Amino acid sequence: MTAQEAEHMGSPPAEESSVPAPRHRRPLLLLVTEQLTSSVGRQVTALALPLLAIAHLHAGPLGASALLAMSYLPGVLLSPLIGVAVDRARLRRMLVSVSWLQVPAIGSVPLAAALGGLTWPHLFAAAAASGALGSVQGVAAQSCLPRVVPPDRLLPANSSLTGARTIGLIGGPALGGLLVSLVDPAPALLVECAAYLVGGALFLALPASLNRSPHEAGGGARSRVEALKEGLEVIRRETLLRRQALAAAGLNLGGGAGAGLFVLYADRELELPSWQLGAVYAGYAVGMGTGVLVAASVTRALGMARAIRWCAVGAGAALFLIPAASLGLSFPVLVLYQLLFGLLATVWSIAMTTGRQLVTPAHLLGRVNAFLQAVLTATLPVGSFVGGWLASRVGMVPVLTGAAAVALAGASSLWFPRDMLAQVERATAQPLGPAVP
Template identity: 35%
Template sequence: MSLWKNRNFLLLLGGQGVSEFGSSITYVAMPLVALTVLDASSFEVGVLTAMSSLAFLLISLPAGVVVDRSARKKLMLWSNVGRAALVGVVPLLAALDALEMVHLYVVAFFVGVLTVLFEIAYQSFVPSVVTKDQLVDANGKLSTTQSLSVVLGPPLGGGLVALMGATRVMAVDALSYLVSVVSLLLLPMREEPPAKTAGFSWDAVRRETAEGLSFVFGHPVLRKVVACTATSNFFGAMYFALEMVFFVKELNAGPLLIGLAISAGGAGGVLGGLTARRVSTRVGSARMIWVSVLGLGWTGVLVPLAGPGWGFALIAVGLFGFSLSAVLYNTAQVSYRQAVCPPELLGRVNASVRWVVWGTLPVGALVAGWLATSLGVRETLLVAGAGGWLAGLWVYFSPIRGMRDVPTTEPVTA
């Protein structure tokens, strides 16, 4: 059956798409609140970025146990309710003239906590909605929706910030989470009862967490993929922590121009999502993992070479190529993980992967703030671009270089 005829998948796709759209607006609005409303420094913006991803380092592993023991749909639903409430606090505090940087730090951290739970449950939920041979196609379509939000969200967000102010715009993200809640409520499917139903003790958490970690690091391909993604995310966090600082303070760009530049990156992601199935057919769904990074990742180096005027176009080209590379890579590596992992371990395996690959984000953001203070913003972005590209060497020098396609047979054990 075509995915376009799968009602459950379409509800999941649509609800998450609206939520991603709202989040892409906040991606522009939150740092602009810090920079333009609270006059934050480069280091403070780096800390804000770190706070939004710190939860992946702190709670990803126990979150995987929670996901494998819980109804994933219900967990996703309540995570979005909480995120809507937290994001809605920012415009409320601003209206009361009481907003401070510490409030942004707290909101960013706890939204991150709920995002950890949602994302792990979400990736673990997809294989129950589609068949195994549809995973690449499904993940490609989900990535396309995310990338479309990046295309449309930032320019709209930039325009709304110029029209309404950055703090008020964040209310849009709060509403988008509620739309996702409604779509999840409309999902008619019922999940199988969680396999793990024993008492929730710390010994059980440690034992079950160890099972997920052992699978990931005992698997000859997965551990190399994790190393590649973690390295790429470290340098990506360096870039994203300074992106707005570079646009605003180095290039004197306004909100609308910033939004349009980021949208170019989203367009690359859309192309990646739309062509992922075709590329995987021609190149090989496993081979696509390393070809996408090493073949296209170099474009990230173009961004810090940009200047005012027409030089700003280098940002659009760089972000387009980088996003195209990232979506092709992520579609392939997530599909590989979902295919080889036993279903009863998937939550903990996803959590173990997220703990490593997202755990590098706060470290990268803090390093970016420190390096920018000592070396300069542009120079730090050059380091970030080169490092993200060379991360692909992890998977090039791995067993996956000798594979063409993601396995579609029963999951293997490590």
């Protein structure tokens, strides 16, 4: 591939990129609003669903863990087919349909609970269906963004979407806790149903041009097998995409192990009081919010490839602060960890997503997004499970140290081969817009 070809790969035609900014602001505003509402709804359900299983079905640790796994598993197993489907779909129609299908999938649970007929198979089926639909929506939304936002606006657009999700991560659990304390956990699930009804309406207001499939415009593989091979080929060809997958796997394996043990470690090993643990988690929210605000400036100053490299390595190295907290000054060390990890991981994620959208051809973006989403989704629970199993045998501090080493090793893969920096800078050679869309 020549540098000139790489610069335009995955970008809209020149006449579309030059469309005045106001025409791109409305679709972005719709997507940001949807991300905010759906994020709040998901966080409410993340709290209410296990509490519902405990209250109505007397769930123990195994039942609660299995319920969480069922929400992840379909997206991992179906990711290749999801990617092909997204690349061939009328995106607006798919986003609306998937959002509104979430309503009966989730709403059936409080209905069954109200009628006294809630069972474990029903709860598992609802979690699996919602997880599969959520995976489709996540891949489709990421593939939609480069078609409604010009290349020079992708970085601030991704920052805005991440900011909306961050607000949901902060406000959703608080709203969920309030609702569960006032009513039974089952009615609290209706918040997510309402969020998906609103989300479907917002998707319906997106440009009708999204219903024109890039697969039709650009040709492409005819069979599903050929389509999968075509998607894997672009990952094999693009150094940035291969390194992203490897770095994400390492960071999530190590980060998953750390996250799975974090509360237990802070409580039993460090004996942090509950108010300090709450402050530690607040530090992560502050770090994420700061990352959203500075992502465009940092990436513009360092360049896309350097921002991806340095922030990934910094996030991996920050995990060493978790076991270091056992040496003394536990509270400030863990607050520092959450601040640094939240900041660096957020900037890395925004830069990584933007780089992927710029180097991937539009008609292959669904397959590439699905593959990387599967890597991210699968490695996190695996890291959590393996970390917990090892900690029960050798102790938490050695496992947390090893988890940080795994994360740092994965992030360090972004530094090889040595010429990747020049390759990525050529492939993502787009002017970066200001931080505010």
